Amino acid sequence: MNPKIRIVNEEILSDNWYLLKKITYMSEAKDGSWTSQSRESYDRGNGATILLYNRERQTVILTRQFRIPTYVNGNETGMLIEACAGLLDKESPEDSIRREAEEETGYRIANVRKIGEAYMSPGSVTEILHFFVAEYTPAMKVGEGGGVEEEQENIEVLEYPFQRALEMIEEGEIRDAKTIMLLQYAQINRLLESRPRQLQILIAGPYRSGTGDDPNLIRRNMDFMNEIALKVYEAGHLPVLGEWYALPLIEQSGSQRIGDEIFDRIFHPSSVRLLKHCDAVLRIGGPSQGADEMVTTAMAMGKTIYRDLQEIPPCLSNLTVPSGETEL
Structure with a gap:
C-alpha cells in the first residue's frame, strides 16, 4: 500500500445497482504535512x-x-x-x-x-x-x-x-x-492484413525429456527442432529456440554438466525471458514438461499457440512450408 495515503473513512452513498462510496483519506504532501480529502468512488466490478x-x-x-x-x-x-x-x-x-x-x-x-x-x-x-x-x-x-x-x-x-x-x-x-x-x-498492428506479417516464433519441444541425459538422444531432439526451425524460416518467419539462446550462456557461465546449479539457474528462466519478445509458440515433438510449461506461460502472456507446423500461415509468397512429419 502507498505509505503516503491513509484511508480515514468509507461511507456508502448507494448500494442500489452497484456500490457508490464517499472515501475520506489523508495524503502526505512534499513538505511532510498531511491534508484531508474526500472523493466519490463507484465500484461496478471489472x-x-x-x-x-x-x-x-x-x-x-x-x-x-x-x-x-x-x-x-x-x-x-x-x-x-x-x-x-x-x-x-x-x-x-x-x-x-x-x-x-x-x-x-x-x-x-x-x-x-x-x-x-x-x-x-x-x-x-x-x-x-x-x-x-x-x-x-x-x-x-x-x-x-x-x-x-x-x-x-x-x-x-x-x-x-x-x-x-x-x-x-x-x-x-x-x-x-x-x-x-x-x-x-x-x-x-495490422490485424486485418490479408497476408500475415512476419512472426517471431519460439519453438518448444523436448530437449532432455525421455533421454536420460544421453548426449546422442539430446542431439537427436536438437536436430529435430532445428529441422522444424528451418521449415518455419522457409515459411517466411523468424524461428527461435530457447536452446540457441540459453546453452551458450550456460557454457560461458562455467556449467560443468547438464542439470547443475548454473544450468538450472539459466536454462528455463532465459527461455521465459526470450518468450516475452516472441509473437507465438510452436509446440512440437513428444512429452516435455519444460515445453508444456512454456506453452502455459505463453498462454498467460496472450501469445498465439500453434500445435502443428501446418497451422502457421506462410508469410512470403515465394516461400512454402515443406511437407513432413512434425512428431518424434
Missing part, C-alpha cells in the same frame, strides 16, 4: 471487451444499444456503437469475454488474445477493463446474439468493413472509448 475481426472479409463485428448516460449528456438518440463487452461476473476475463461474445453477437469464439488492460475512468470509477481480440468466421455463428433477455438487453449486431469503422471514428459515429482503442490497435 470488465472485458473484445474486437471480433475477419481477415478474409476485412470486417469487424460491433454492437449498438441504448446507453442512458450518453442520452443525458448530448447523445440525441442515446444509441451507441460499441465493441462487445461485459462485466466479469466472478469469471476469468477470458471466460467472461467468450460468454459475452456469444450472448451479444451470436459468435462462439474459441481463441481469444489479450492485448492489455486499462482503467477507463480513474477519477471516479474503479473498473479495470481487459482488452481482447479474436478472429471470427461465419462457421462460428451459433445464434443471433442480441444479449440476455432477463437482463433486459436489447443489442443490435453490426458487421462493418474495417476501413468503414475507422472512418466512423473520424466522423463521430463511433464515440465509445474502448471501441476506438480496439479499432486503433487493429489498425496499428
Whole structure:
C-alpha cells in the first residue's frame, strides 16, 4: 500500500445497482504535512471487451444499444456503437469475454488474445477493463446474439468493413472509448492484413525429456527442432529456440554438466525471458514438461499457440512450408 495515503473513512452513498462510496483519506504532501480529502468512488466490478475481426472479409463485428448516460449528456438518440463487452461476473476475463461474445453477437469464439488492460475512468470509477481480440468466421455463428433477455438487453449486431469503422471514428459515429482503442490497435498492428506479417516464433519441444541425459538422444531432439526451425524460416518467419539462446550462456557461465546449479539457474528462466519478445509458440515433438510449461506461460502472456507446423500461415509468397512429419 502507498505509505503516503491513509484511508480515514468509507461511507456508502448507494448500494442500489452497484456500490457508490464517499472515501475520506489523508495524503502526505512534499513538505511532510498531511491534508484531508474526500472523493466519490463507484465500484461496478471489472470488465472485458473484445474486437471480433475477419481477415478474409476485412470486417469487424460491433454492437449498438441504448446507453442512458450518453442520452443525458448530448447523445440525441442515446444509441451507441460499441465493441462487445461485459462485466466479469466472478469469471476469468477470458471466460467472461467468450460468454459475452456469444450472448451479444451470436459468435462462439474459441481463441481469444489479450492485448492489455486499462482503467477507463480513474477519477471516479474503479473498473479495470481487459482488452481482447479474436478472429471470427461465419462457421462460428451459433445464434443471433442480441444479449440476455432477463437482463433486459436489447443489442443490435453490426458487421462493418474495417476501413468503414475507422472512418466512423473520424466522423463521430463511433464515440465509445474502448471501441476506438480496439479499432486503433487493429489498425496499428495490422490485424486485418490479408497476408500475415512476419512472426517471431519460439519453438518448444523436448530437449532432455525421455533421454536420460544421453548426449546422442539430446542431439537427436536438437536436430529435430532445428529441422522444424528451418521449415518455419522457409515459411517466411523468424524461428527461435530457447536452446540457441540459453546453452551458450550456460557454457560461458562455467556449467560443468547438464542439470547443475548454473544450468538450472539459466536454462528455463532465459527461455521465459526470450518468450516475452516472441509473437507465438510452436509446440512440437513428444512429452516435455519444460515445453508444456512454456506453452502455459505463453498462454498467460496472450501469445498465439500453434500445435502443428501446418497451422502457421506462410508469410512470403515465394516461400512454402515443406511437407513432413512434425512428431518424434
